[in-house]
Amino acid sequence: MLSDWGAVLIFLVVGLGVGIGGVAVNLLLNPRRKFAQKYETYECGVDTIGPTWVQFKTSYFLYALLFVIFDVETIFLYPWAVQFQRLGLFAFIEMIIFISLLVIGLWYAWKEGALEWK
Amino acid sequence: MGENIFLNIASWIRGLLDSIGVPLLASDIIMMIVKASAIIVFISLNVIWLVLMERKISAYIQCRIGPNRVGPKGTLQTVADVIKLMTKEFLIPRSADKVIYLLAPLVVFAPPTLAFAVVPWGDGMAAIDMGIGVFYLIAVTSLSTIIFWMGAWGSGNKYSLVGGMRVVAQMVSYELPLVLALLGVIMITGTLNMSEIVEAQKNVWFIFTQPLAFLIYFIAGVSEANRTPFDLVEAESEIIAGPYTEYSGMGYAMFMLTEYASVLVISIMCTIMFLGGWLAPFGWTFLPSWFWFFLKVYVMIFLFMWIRWTYPRIRVDQLMGFGWKVLVPLSLANIFVTGIGMYVYRSIGW
Numbered sequence: 175m176l177s178d179w180g181a182v183l184i185f186l187v188v189g190l191g192v193g194i195g196g197v198a199v200n201l202l203l204n205p206r207r208k209f210a211q212k213y214e215t216y217e218c219g220v221d222t223i224g225p226t227w228v229q230f231k232t233s234y235f236l237y238a239l240l241f242v243i244f245d246v247e248t249i250f251l252y253p254w255a256v257q258f259q260r261l262g263l264f265a266f267i268e269m270i271i272f273i274s275l276l277v278i279g280l281w282y283a284w285k286e287g288a289l290e291w292k
Numbered sequence: 293m294g295e296n297i298f299l300n301i302a303s304w305i306r307g308l309l310d311s312i313g314v315p316l317l318a319s320d321i322i323m324m325i326v327k328a329s330a331i332i333v334f335i336s337l338n339v340i341w342l343v344l345m346e347r348k349i350s351a352y353i354q355c356r357i358g359p360n361r362v363g364p365k366g367t368l369q370t371v372a373d374v375i376k377l378m379t380k381e382f383l384i385p386r387s388a389d390k391v392i393y394l395l396a397p398l399v400v401f402a403p404p405t406l407a408f409a410v411v412p413w414g415d416g417m418a419a420i421d422m423g424i425g426v427f428y429l430i431a432v433t434s435l436s437t438i439i440f441w442m443g444a445w446g447s448g449n450k451y452s453l454v455g456g457m458r459v460v461a462q463m464v465s466y467e468l469p470l471v472l473a474l475l476g477v478i479m480i481t482g483t484l485n486m487s488e489i490v491e492a493q494k495n496v497w498f499i500f501t502q503p504l505a506f507l508i509y510f511i512a513g514v515s516e517a518n519r520t521p522f523d524l525v526e527a528e529s530e531i532i533a534g535p536y537t538e539y540s541g542m543g544y545a546m547f548m549l550t551e552y553a554s555v556l557v558i559s560i561m562c563t564i565m566f567l568g569g570w571l572a573p574f575g576w577t578f579l580p581s582w583f584w585f586f587l588k589v590y591v592m593i594f595l596f597m598w599i600r601w602t603y604p605r606i607r608v609d610q611l612m613g614f615g616w617k618v619l620v621p622l623s624l625a626n627i628f629v630t631g632i633g634m635y636v637y638r639s640i641g642w
Contacts, residue, residue, distance in 0.1 A: 176317060176320035176321060176324060178420050178422050178423075180321075180324075181324045181409065181419070181420045182406065182409060182420065184321065184324045184325055184328055185324075185328045185405055185406055185408075185409040185419070185420075186402055186405070186406060188325065188328040188329060188332060188405060189328075189332070189401055189402035189403075189404075189405025189406060190398065190399060190401075190402050192332055192336075192401045192405070193397060193398040193399055193400060193401045193402065193546055194398050196378075196397075196542045196545065196546055197382065197394075197397055197398055197542045197543065197546070199378055199542065200377075200378055200379075200380070200382050200541045200542035200543075201382055203378055203379045204379060204380060204381045204382050204541060205379075205381055206381060207381075212383065213383070213384070213385050213386040214385070214386065215385055215386075215387050215448060215449050215450075215538070216385070216449060216451075216532070216537055216538055217449070217450070217451070218532075222387075222449075222450065226387065226448050226449060226450050226453060227445075227448075227453070230453075230457060231457075233461075233612075234457050234460065234461045237461050237464060237465055237612065237616075238460070238461075238464060240616070241464040241465065241467070241468065244468050244620070245467070245468065245471075248468065248471045248472060248475075251472075251475055251627070252427055252475070252478070252484070255475045255478040255479045255627075256478060256482055256483065256484060257482070258479045258482065258631070258634075259479075259482050259634070260482070263635070266631050266635070269631075270628070270631075273624060273627070273628075277621075277624060280616075280620065280621070284616075284617065289612070289613065289616045289617060290609075290613075291608060291609030291612050291613065
């Protein structure tokens with residue numbers, strides 16, 4: 175018998191096949207007339223100035239940090255939600271405490287201005 | 293009437309394989325390849341149709357006619373566009389990081405394909421009836437963030453880089469309310485299997501018992517699919533096309549295909565989790581279950597398009613503020629209310 179994850183592997187291969195096949199057909203059919211300007215970076219007709227890969231706004235990084243914390247929380251919440259009706263009141267109160275800790279964390283981040291886009 | 297047509301085709305192929313003496317594992321693998329290919333062909337045809345539908349709807353909303361030259365009433369417009377994109381040059385700009393730039397369009401369609409594997413298209417019509425279906429679907433769909441970022445970084449273009457940064461920030465912020473909103477439903481059903489979740493909606497659809505969760509999921513879904521009013525990722529008027537700025541030919545087409553496929557994924561999830569999946573409303577079972585499923589999915593897609601062509605784009609600060617200060621607290625509150633509500637119902641004697 176084919177296991178669930180074996181089937182997922184087949185889907186992955188087929189999904190990759192679509193991308194690879196599409197681009198391969200494109201590369202077979204496409205015209206190639208080379209001239210220097212064509213391979214310039216697209217910037218509405220003006221030459222691009224300076225390097226592209228530069229240091230970036232830190233706000234993005236703050237959101238990423240917050241995301242990691244809350245995403246781990248949701249992973250904990252899923253098994254709890256599945257068993258919620260069997261675990262009883264004790265587990266529910268425990269989870270309320272767990273979420274409250276994170277809500278306090280969110281409130282702190284909010285207060286410190288991590289959620290402001292400056 | 294037509295209820296079991298796809299199941300009958302599947303069992304016919306299975307019987308054919310058995311009759312020529314193919315071993316069990318091999319016939320399993322062949323069946324799965326057939327199912328995967330059928331789903332992908334179906335999705336591609338849907339996307340071709342959706343692009344046209346989007347253009348027609350936007351045209352009528354803006355008092356235009358829309359594409360009406362290729363084929364009857366312009367129905368073959370997208371087919372012509374795909375052929376055009378296939379024969380365009382696949383440009384690799386000089387300043388691009390060539391490996392990453394090339395890799396991104398090759399792998400970009402894999403996450404939606406993986407997501408479609410666990411979807412129950414009708415009664416008993418899931419390709420893989422996985423026990424942790426919902427969790428798996430959330431996990432694989434969030435992979436596409438990385439691939440969009442690969443394309444954006446590899447392009448070596450400043451517009452692409454800004455777009456890529458926005459992809460990561462936006463998808464990451466709206467992933468949370470999206471995932472938390474589904475928790476309410478899972479607390480009620482006590483399972484992650486999609487078929488069982490649909491079965492649990494026999495009496496009442498979860499849109500009525502979890503209206504707030506549906507609203508949060510829908511808004512976050514609009515954002516995850518990068519559609520207006522949350523389409524800062526590819527805000528044409530500021531950053532050209534975001535991560536896809538440098539792509540041409542099939543590279544661009546693969547990104548567009550993925551974009552529409554992710555709209556389909558979000559609509560399908562809305563249908564399964566909140567709109568009763570394949571279940572017929574009012575017991576109207578004279579139409580097959582898969583027909584109801586697609587009717588609901590298309591209603592959701594129409595809603596997406598309607599919103600896209602009605603509302604203007606919001607600013608980045610508004611976007612992030614709305615995600616973190618409104619949707620995340622609301623979705624956490626929804627979990628509380630659901631939990632307490634379930635205890636109250638049970639003590640009354642549900």
